[in-house]
Amino acid sequence: MWVVLDANVFCADYHLAGSAFRVFLDSLRRLDLRCRVPEVVLEEVLARRKRELDEIARQVKKSNRSWRRITGTSLGGPTADELDANSEEYARVLARAFQEHDIVVVPYPEVSHDFLVKKAVQRRKPFKQSGDGYRDALIWASVVSLAQQHREPLAFVTNNKSDFGTTPNLHHDLVAELEPGAQVSLYNSLEQFNADRVLPNLKHLENVLREMQENRHQFSVQTWIAAAMADVLNTSDDACYFVDLEPGHGHAWVSSVKNQGTATIDDVRLLGSGELLVLANVDLTLEVSVSADWEDCDRYPDVRGFFGGDCSGHPTAWVEREGNVAFTLTLNAKSFEVEWCDIDQIRCEFFTVDINPHPRRGRE
Secondary structure: OEEEEOHHHHHOOOOOOOHHHHHHHHHHHHOOOEEEEEHHHHHHHHHHHHHHHHHHHHHHHHHHHHHHHHHOOOOOOOOHHHHHHHHHHHHHHHHHHHHHOOOEEEOOOOOOHHHHHHHHHOOOOOOOOOOOOHHHHHHHHHHHHHHHHHOOOEEEEOOOHHHHEEOOEEOHHHHOOOOOOOOEEEEOOHHHHHHHHHHHHHHHHHHHHHHHHOOOOOOOHHHHHHHHHHHHHHHOOOHHHHOOOOOOOOEEEEEEEEEEOOOEEEEEEEOOOOOEEEEEEEEEEEEEEEEOOHHHHHHOHHHHHHOOOOOOOOOEEEEEEEEEEEEEEEEOOOOOOEEEEEEEEEEEOOOEEEOOOOOOOOOO
């Protein structure tokens, strides 16, 4: 799902530190929510915050005159340079928060002046009867553009009820601009969006996580590891990391999983398609077959050392190796069958391989 936030959502919580933003930001990756902020929204947030600071500074200056008149001393107050510096720092803080949570600022929409002028003179929403509403019209044009580009459900969060509508009803002028089949939902607060789209899904994921941890779910991670992990490691040529050879030196093959610990389910996430992502890791004892040809033995000292210097013929050895494998499974939304597996990280005696490591429950 795509989520577009209006400026008033940020202005209600400039530092994204309140409970609504905490829930929302923590859910973005778990629920595959793709948050977009129109560039006009970002500029409005920064400008509105600067205006608020300037007004506070004006009030402080006024209070300072009264204080000095009564006490003969000065309270001080922020200078213009300090106000500018604070605004610049806030812009950097917000940019870092966006980057951390994969929130993307989308550029101004490609919309003609003719189209906007006609909307304004006809007083079609989000224009007001006064004709004001140019920035809101650009925001709505961004929403329409995203809905047309991606053909997926999109939520627009704004508390501007008079110009956009009251949850769940978009103003009919706005609905008329959407293509047939477009799925745009309106929410008048981040709390409303969380209550409707975030918290129920998070509760569902926590139930699935608990069931998998307790081996009560229809899909068993333990059973899948026993049946498929060796093939996955071999298909991705990851067996080489369990032996003391550089990748590409000789050939390593997982013959079998001799022993597996209890898998740790690190997280369960929901994709927009309805598929589940299961992030897990497990301690394994593997039987690894290691072989080499004459060229490997002649070229690589580590291959000769592995076989004790005896590289006659095509040497082969079987060794047991222990390690931890972190992986991500993509499960079918209905059957819970594994559609794909990614190896995220391998930790063993000889190598730590970070492919796309995920956070580990209780460890990191």
